[in-house]
Amino acid sequence: MTTKNSTYQRTEYPRPQYVRESWQNLNGTWKFSFDDNNEGEKAKWFANPSFTTDINVPFTYETKASGIGEEKFHPYIWYKRDFDIPEKEVGKNVILRFQASDYKTKVWVNGTFIGEHIGGNAAFSFDITNAVVETKSNELVVKVEDSNSCYQPRGKQRWIDENFGCWYVQNTGIWQTVWLEFVNKERIDNVKITPNIDTSSVVFEYKLNGEVDDSWRIDTTISFNSQVVKKVSLNPNRSNATYEVDLLSEIHEWKVMHWTSEHPNLYDVEFTLLKNNEVIDKVTSYFGMRKVSIKNGQVLLNNRPIYQKLLLDQGYWPDTMLTPPSDEAILEDIDKTMAMGFNGVRKHQKIEDERFLYWCDKKGLLVWSEMAATYEFSDEAVENFTKEWLEIMQQNYNHPSIITWVPFNESWGVPNILTNKKQQAFTEAIYYLSKSLDNERPVIVNDGWEHTISDIIALHDYEEVGKVFYDRYKEKDNILGNKIPHNHQKYAFAEGYEYQGQPVILTEYGGIAFKDESGWGYGNQVASEKEFLDRYKEITDAIKSIPYISGYCYTQTTDVQQEINGLLNEDRTPKIAMEKIKEVNDANVDK
The missing domain is CATH 2.60.120.260 (Galactose-binding domain-like)
Structure with missing residues (x-):
């Protein structure tokens, strides 16, 4: 017998980055x-x-x-x-x-x-x-x-x-x-927003629907904390129009407010389309003034090195699976992630609900946006993947919380990438295609394993003993020179590729599970909170002590169905006191 389940209702506005009233x-x-x-x-x-x-x-x-x-x-x-x-x-x-x-x-x-x-x-x-x-x-x-x-x-x-x-x-x-x-038939279909902190400006790329003529005008009003910063007008002469706006103003002593993890400042923006001075479309949005770049083997946020402490977040819930049950559930995950001392998430194998990205924008949680993988390589797989990846990048481009694109993970969909030239070429094509749409964010090609061309070298290693990890990674050239497999099984680079000085981040480790014969986790399971914390601290400190590693991503936020290596249970109750996890994440370690 099937009955209506009224416990869960999704009533929130679904696209908070581009809002219309109707x-x-x-x-x-x-x-x-x-x-x-x-x-x-x-x-x-x-x-x-x-x-x-x-x-x-x-x-x-x-x-x-x-x-x-x-x-x-x-x-x-x-x-x-x-x-x-x-x-x-x-x-x-x-x-x-x-x-x-x-x-x-x-x-x-x-x-x-x-x-x-x-x-x-x-x-x-x-x-x-x-x-x-x-x-x-x-x-x-x-x-x-x-x-x-x-x-x-x-x-x-x-x-x-x-x-x-x-x-x-x-x-x-x-x-x-x-x-x-x-x-209305005549409207603003989309606005691509690109901030530039080096010039204290923001570029708006408007995509219009309808027959554009001299009677059209776009008014763009930018505000911060309800104070108008700039209002500009543009008379477009075609369906695609671009306008760069200088944001320097006297509303604050810093002239421009940057978006950071600690201070996720957001500018509000209203786009108004007029025809013969009559309003025919109005959309509200927002943006963050932030820059992601790479220099001297480090990832920079707003031209400053940032040490990334990420959680692998799969975005599953017990009763709703991939669909967030509510805004409150989204906020609970974000708040608990930050309470444990993490400054970001690697959203694993899932393009998350835009409400999640909205709250990350508001809260200052960094996001690595990772594509759902195919698992075999063929012309059909290439076509399916490429088409949808382009849609996703365009859909989520404006979110300041997204600081990294991750199209490939662990050779899934490109299983022979180590030696196969076609599969290597596919990953290069996706890399350059991604860069053609967005040259502002790093793109990681094959997170975890055999990299081809990639802005960050992201490695996966579930080693449990801190000293063993340190001894394996302390000699940088052993790992990045492809002399040894970094995790006993996989090399850092596919054949024909070599290290070019990119930042190195350990983007999967840990996966510590409590003893439970019915569940699956990585490696040996632990029997007590002390045993868990001892291993967590030992391996995390070992990662921090390697000078060339500039961040980590712990596996994972929550248990998911049979997988039991979450810091939180499926119902989001903590397995370990969250402040104890935070203490380890916050601790400084000599390098």
Whole structure:
């Protein structure tokens, strides 16, 4: 028997980096059906849906929060709900937005096919204006197709019937907010925001929709703490326009307020599009004045070296899996991460909800944004990965908390990268493609293992004994000269590549689990808090004592299903007093 689960409701504005007032949340109870024989399209379910099961969107059918909670994989599923156009929005264009749906999503409105999107991690949208009826209820039908293919970016989702190692129950269908946005045909579709602290300026790249002519004007108002810093106007002559704004002002003695972990200052910005002096679109946003760069083997934040103390964060919750259950749950993870003395997260194998990134922007938590991996190499995998990676970079570019892009991890999807020239070329192509969109952030190619071209050398090593770790890493050339495998198994560089003076960060270590025969963790499990803290301190101090290592990432924030090496349990209760973890992270160690 299926029942509606009303415990979890996602009602927050889903895209806080680009806000319009006119919107409608479509989360909540939808009708739902499995279609294991893939007969729905042929039978025209989109025209006459008769689904009888309820599902709580945006939680996938595998989750308890969905009201279904069935973990068996179903490759074809259908959704249906009705919606009305509010009277005040009549006459506007209607945009249907999905923050994420895994994996191939097809949409019908009132029986009319609207379009499809392929990819499980990026946001996407459809203009459904011509299909809606403003005077009566509209019927929205969605089909999602998924598979166990290792050619599609799937992150930590299993592709066999049972969980194994650190791979978990699959994620099928709508898993982030679905919503409507009501806009004029002539509007500002997007603004790419690039800060430059060296010139105390910010560049806005506007993408406009409609036939631009001399009657158009864009007003941009920048504020800090509710005080107007600058207001500028631009008369665009085409659909893409750029404007650089000098931010120097007298609102503060420092003239420009930078964004840092300790002081995550944000400027508010309002974009107003006018035609013949009449407002036709208005969007609010924000940005942080910060710079990420590399110099002399160190990562710099705002031209100053920063020692990164990161947590590997997989973003799973017991009842909702990949979907954050609420803003409060997001904030709890961020606050506890910072309370334990970490200044950032490596968001592992997941493109996180934009609400998470928003709160990281507000709180000052650094984020490494890592793509969900494929697991086999083919032309199809290259195409799937590349297309979605571009969408994700464009979607999340403006978030100041993101300081590093991580397209590849541990040779997943490029298993023969050590010697295979095609796979090496693919990673180089993604590196340069990423740089063409964003030359402001470091890009890591193959985090953990055999690097090709990469701005940071990120190594993974689950060594448990501090002295053994120190002895292996103390001679820099042994590791970075490819003389020895850095973790007994993998070399730092693929064949044909060599160290070019990049920063070195240990981006996976630890994984210390308490004794539990039913769970999986890295290495030997511990029996007491003292045993845990002794090992944690010993290995963390050893990392800090290596002069050329400029940061670390501990595995991991929470337990996830069968994986039990979190600092927090799945329900977010600490296993160890958080202040004791913080004490180790805060301690200075002689190098």
